[in-house]
Amino acid sequence: MKKYILALDEGTTSARAILFDQNAAVVSVAQNAFPQYYPKAGWVEQNPMELYAAEYAALTECVAKSGINPREIAAVGITNQRETTVVWDKKTGEPVYPAIVWQCRRTADICEALEKAGHGEYIAKTTGLRIDPYFSGTKIKWILDNVAGARARAERGELAFGTVDTWLLWKLTGGEVFATDVSNASRTMLCNIHTGEWDEKLLSILDIPRAMLPEIRSSSEVYGYLDCMGAKIPIAGIAGDQQSALFGQGCFSAGNAKNTYGTGCFLLAHTGNHPAKSHEGMLTTLAATEKGRALEYALEGSVFVGGAVISWLKNELHLIHAAQDSEYFASRVPDTGGVYIVPAFAGLGAPTWDMHARGTIVGLTAGTGRNHIIRAALESIAFQTEDVLSAMNRDMKAALGDEAGIVSLRVDGGASRNDLLMQMQSDISAIPVLRSDNAEATALGAAFLAGLAVGFFESRDALPIKSQDHRAFYPNIDSEERKKEKKAWARAVCACRAFSNVYESEEI
Numbered sequence: 405m406k407k408y409i410l411a412l413d414e415g416t417t418s419a420r421a422i423l424f425d426q427n428a429a430v431v432s433v434a435q436n437a438f439p440q441y442y443p444k445a446g447w448v449e450q451n452p453m454e455l456y457a458a459e460y461a462a463l464t465e466c467v468a469k470s471g472i473n474p475r476e477i478a479a480v481g482i483t484n485q486r487e488t489t490v491v492w493d494k495k496t497g498e499p500v501y502p503a504i505v506w507q508c509r510r511t512a513d514i515c516e517a518l519e520k521a522g523h524g525e526y527i528a529k530t531t532g533l534r535i536d537p538y539f540s541g542t543k544i545k546w547i548l549d550n551v552a553g554a555r556a557r558a559e560r561g562e563l564a565f566g567t568v569d570t571w572l573l574w575k576l577t578g579g580e581v582f583a584t585d586v587s588n589a590s591r592t593m594l595c596n597i598h599t600g601e602w603d604e605k606l607l608s609i610l611d612i613p614r615a616m617l618p619e620i621r622s623s624s625e626v627y628g629y630l631d632c633m634g635a636k637i638p639i640a641g642i643a644g645d646q647q648s649a650l651f652g653q654g655c656f657s658a659g660n661a662k663n664t665y666g667t668g669c670f671l672l673a674h675t676g677n678h679p680a681k682s683h684e685g686m687l688t689t690l691a692a693t694e695k696g697r698a699l700e701y702a703l704e705g706s707v708f709v710g711g712a713v714i715s716w717l718k719n720e721l722h723l724i725h726a727a728q729d730s731e732y733f734a735s736r737v738p739d740t741g742g743v744y745i746v747p748a749f750a751g752l753g754a755p756t757w758d759m760h761a762r763g764t765i766v767g768l769t770a771g772t773g774r775n776h777i778i779r780a781a782l783e784s785i786a787f788q789t790e791d792v793l794s795a796m797n798r799d800m801k802a803a804l805g806d807e808a809g810i811v812s813l814r815v816d817g818g819a820s821r822n823d824l825l826m827q828m829q830s831d832i833s834a835i836p837v838l839r840s841d842n843a844e845a846t847a848l849g850a851a852f853l854a855g856l857a858v859g860f861f862e863s864r865d866a867l868p869i870k871s872q873d874h875r876a877f878y879p880n881i882d883s884e885e886r887k888k889e890k891k892a893w894a895r896a897v898c899a900c901r902a903f904s905n906v907y908e909s910e911e912i
């Protein structure tokens with residue numbers, strides 16, 4: 405009798421393994437951090453062997469300490485940090501270079517050249533992405549151009565490229581399966597999101613041999629088998645971390661959105677079977693989709709400084725001792741007393757896209773106290789999220805018609821535990837905010853995908869999502885007040901940009 409699903413969650417800083425039962429309750433967890441390497445300013449690398457070792461160790465520890473028989477595991481799902489690029493020798497299994505991590509900016513020059521050559525529009529239209537070092541395509545090119553002999557070997561068909569899912573799948577199946585899923589493929593800047601296939605023109609623009617690319621498959625099917633203490637277990641689910649969280653949160657149809665409130669915030673809104681083109685700087689991306697289903701899409705946007713503004717209150721201003729104290733102190737005042745913080749520590753993202761902006765606090769009076777500042781910091785997370793949500797709403801309406809739009813927001817991540825922040829979000833965005841007690845949305849998505857492929861879960865409707873405890877937050881201010889608040893925030897953003905841009909251009 406199969407009773408469990410195992411999710412392998414290879415994040416940016418650690419590898420985790422989480423065992424779930426049929427009700428999606430966590431039975432066992434193991435976690436191993438792995439080192440990050442910063443060989444030059446702006447460069448970020450990881451060692452692919454260390455990634456694999458950390459994940460394999462987490463897998464065995466998780467199963468061993470649960471006390472279950474590995475034969476009781478119905479399937480394994482993989483979710484992973486996206487875009488990170490591994491190139492290895494198909495015969496020896498040796499990586500030819502360290503993994504180039506998504507944050508790494510080394511390919512800025514290649515991106516600039518692509519932009520100058522006028523490829524931006526084709527890339528946006530085909531991949532749903534904008535040209536940026538973030539995505540895998542230019543990282544592969546960099547390896548082929550800079551590692552001695554790599555290009556010739558790739559052309560002879562000796563090298564393989566994979567994002568972290570592909571690398572793990574290949575290692576865990578003993579080199580038998582070389583594949584990725586649609587959600588990871590859509591982050592490479594090489595995949596045509598309309599067909600779910602590699603795009604020949606982009607491969608030729610970036611000079612990447614087709615032979616080194618994995619097969620693109622659905623996010624939920626049996627790819628191959630791994631050996632866990634003598635038990636052969638199917639690997640049956642794969643999704644990039646954000647799309648996996650979208651799936652784990654049960655956002656399967658247009659208008660369902662999720663926000664992960666971490667250091668930054670990651671928002672994804674499902675747009676059904678329609679790739680909504682963004683006019684607001686959002687990315688269009690493939691959502692995790694089971695075998696046999698038509699491709700599904702999401703809009704993706706992010707807030708650069710989310711929970712990080714609370715860390716800043718703690719670490720730099722010493723206004724609080726722990727992030728969760730922000731809720732207590734902010735609740736001691738009824739409002740911010742007209743204070744707004746725009747935490748543009750590294751520029752402003754959607755919908756403003758002002759890279760010169762630097763943060764500001766406006767509206768100070770002699771009566772402004774610590775609690776007002778803390779409350780304003782929390783509000784800034786909600787306002788920035790609302791800016792992205794409303795940009796997504798405009799994109800959705802333009803693409804899908806006036807009735808389209810985001811109807812509810814499911815939330816996860818560290819700062820989503822803050823009830824006051826969740827209430828602020830619901831108030832400002834005028835939508836229900838739903839928080840599950842299960843904090844493992846990302847791993848759960850991979851577990852669901854794997855479970856669906858092997859019949860452990862019968863259908864999307866049968867997934868144990870609704871049975872989980874939710875806390876719901878509903879809008880509790882009237883539309884006049886909301887309008888006033890949003891207007892004040894917009895003015896604060898204007899003030900921030902006015903200062904930063906004049907300062908940068910030295911016009912004074």
Ligand code: ADP
Pocket residue numbers: 665666667668710711712713714715727728729730731817818819820821822
């Ligand atoms: P990440 O995965 O990005 O490291 P987490 O999901 O662990 O982030 O969330 C941590 C971030 O959320 C930190 O920036 C922290 O300041 C913030 N945070 C954590 N708990 C709370 C809370 N209760 N209220 C407000 N912010 C919080």
